[in-house]
Amino acid sequence: MFKTIRFAFTMARRSIGRRKFRSALTILGVIIGIAAIVSLMTLGYGMRYQVETTLNEMLGAGIIISSIEGSIDIPEHVHEFVSQVPGVNASVPIVMTWVYLGDQPTMVVGIDPTEVAGLYHVTYEDGRGLESGGDDAILFASATANNLGIHVDDKVTISTGLGGTGFGGTFKVVGIIRSLGTEQMNIGCFITLEAAQEMLDKEDYVSAIMVRLDDPSQGEQVEAALKNMFPDAQVIRQEEIMSQIGQIMDIIDGVLIGLGSISLGVGALGIMNTIMMSVHERRREIGMLKAVGAERRHILFIFLSEAFLISFIGGVFGCIFGLFGVSIAQWFITFLKINITIPLIISPYILGIGLTAAISVGIVAGFFPSWTAANIRPVEALRYE
C-alpha cells in the first residue's frame, strides 16, 4: 500500500510538472477559493473578537438597568434597592453622556471613583485615578487624549452642546488610561459621579445602574427580579447582548464562508476538469499500465494523488494569500478612510479549515475522473488509430 501510494505520488508529481501551465492555473483556482475562505473567515473572526472585547470592556457588568433613550432619569437611591436583590454583588450608579471637547464628540462617564476598578479593566498610562471629592478631576482614555493632544495637568472644558453651549464644565486632567473599547465605540473620559450630576444639573439622578452578580449563572433570575421591580426601566443582561451579537456574527460568518465556498467551488471544477483532461490524454498510457499489471487501485491512486497534490499546494498558498488578503483589506479600509479597525488574528483553526477544505474538495472533485481512469480497459493500450 505504501509503495502504491509512493509510486502514485511520483507519477502525479511528474504529471503536474509536465503540464506546468495547466497545473498552475488549476492550483491558482484553488488558491483563490481557499484565500477567499481564509481571508473572509479571518476578517469575521477579527470582527467578532473586536466586537466582543469592546462590549466586555465597555459594559463591565452582568446586568445594566438603564433609563430608556439614554436620558438621565433613574433616581440615584434606586441602587440601594437593587443591592438588596438576592444574587446582586454590587450595584453602581453611573451617568453616561455624550459631550463635546471643542468640536470633538466623546463619551463621558460619571462614576464613584471607588467603583472604577471594579467595573472597568483600567490600566493607568500616566498620572493617577479619580478621588472622592476631587470633583474637578478628569481621566482620559489614551486614544482620545492623543487625538486631542491632552496631557496630565492640562485644563479642559467639556460641554453638552457644540462649541461650549449647553451644560458644561472645566476639569483638570489627572490621569491617562489605556483606551476601553474600539475607535468607534469607546469611553473618552471619566469624571466623578457628583461632578457629572452637577455639570448636567441632574443631582440625584443617574442614567444607568450597573449590576455585578455574585454568580454569573444567576443572571436570568436576577434579571427577572429586577424587571419585576422596575417595569419602566430597561434591564439588559450582558450575556444576552453578547449572544445576540454572536448570532449576528454567525450570520456574517455564514455569508462570508458562503461567498468563499462559491469561489472554492469554481476551484473544484478546475480540478475536476484538469484531472479529466489528464485522464483523457493518457488513456493509452493507462491501458498500457494495466497491460503490464496495474490494478484499478494503482490507477485510481495515480490520479487521486494528482488531485491531492494540486489541492494541497493550492491550500497552503491559499492560506498564505488569504492572510495577505486580510492585510490588503485592512490597508484598503484605512485607504478609504473608513473608521473601522479589524485586527488580523491568525487562527490555526481557520488555517486548518482552509487546508482541510482544499484537500477534501480536491479529493472529492478528483474522484470521479480518477474512477473513470481506473476503469479504462487495458485493450486501449493495443488500439492505435
Add this chain to the structure above:
Amino acid sequence: MSNPVELRNTVKIYDLGGGVKINALRGIDLTIKKGESVSIMGPSGCGKTTLLNMIGGLDHPTDGQVIVDGIDITHMSEKKLAQIRREKIGFIFQFFNLVPMLSALENVQLPMIFAGKLSDVEIKDKAVELLRLVGLEQRMYHRPTQMSGGEQQRVAIARALANEPSIILADEPTGNVDRETGWKILRLIQNLNEILEQTYVIITHDPHIAKTSEKIFYMVDGQIYEAPPRSATTPSSHVLAEERRQLMLAELRWLKTSLVSLEKRKAKLNPESYAQVKMGYAKQLERLKEMIQEDHGKRRSI
C-alpha cells in the same frame, strides 16, 4: 505439463451497437507449446490484435475458453487478470510502449512495482540488469523522448521480461522502426527466447521476420491456419476483381441518379446545354456498360 497458451473455440464478437456486430475471432483453436516462438501473420483487420488480447488477458472472449499456463482465465475477475498479466505475461506493443514521464529504468520497474513482491533495492538492481541485457545500461536515466524508436522498443523488451513471465506477447514490435533496427530487435528476442526458454508470440507483417520463428500462423477474417491459405498469400486477382466490380456498380448508380436529376431540371436549362450534358452522361454510361459486360465475361471464363 500444461501448455503456456491454449485457446478452445475462442470467439470474439464486437458489438458496435445498432445491430452491427464484428466477428473478430470466429472460433479459434490454438495450442502453443513451452519455449516455442510463434509468428502470426495476416491482413489488417483479420483479428491478430484481438487474438493477442485474449491470450494476454486484456479482454474477455465472447465464447470459448482461454487457458494460460494451465489456468482458465476466461471468466476471471479484473483483479485476478491483472495479476496474471503481470506474473505470467510480458507485453511489447508497436507504439506507445513506455510511460513518457518515467525514465527507462522506472519504466522497466513498473511490473515489479505493481507486483509488490520485491524490495526497492531488489527492484532497482533487477531493472538495471534487464537494461544491461538489452544493451541500454547507458540510457537508464533517459526519458522515452530522449531515445530512438529502437531503443524504446528495447526498453519495452526489458520491461516485458521484468517479472520473468512464461509468455511474451509482441504486437508488431518492429512495425515502428527501420528494417535494420527491426532485425536487431528480433535477434534480441530470439536470443532471449533461447536462453530464457520463454514462449514468444509475435504479430508481424514482415514475412522475413515471420520466417525466423519456429511456427507461423496465418489469420484470415477471424480464423487461424497453420499453413498459408490461398487467399492470404494470393489475395489479389479475386479480391481486386471484386473491388473493381463494386466500384463499377456504384458508378452506374451514380450516373442514373445524375440523369434523373438532369431530367428534373430540364425545364430550367436552355435546350443546348441540356443536350450537351445528356450526351456526356450517355457516353459515360455506354462505356461503363461495356466494361461491366467485359468483366462479366471474364468471370464466367474463370
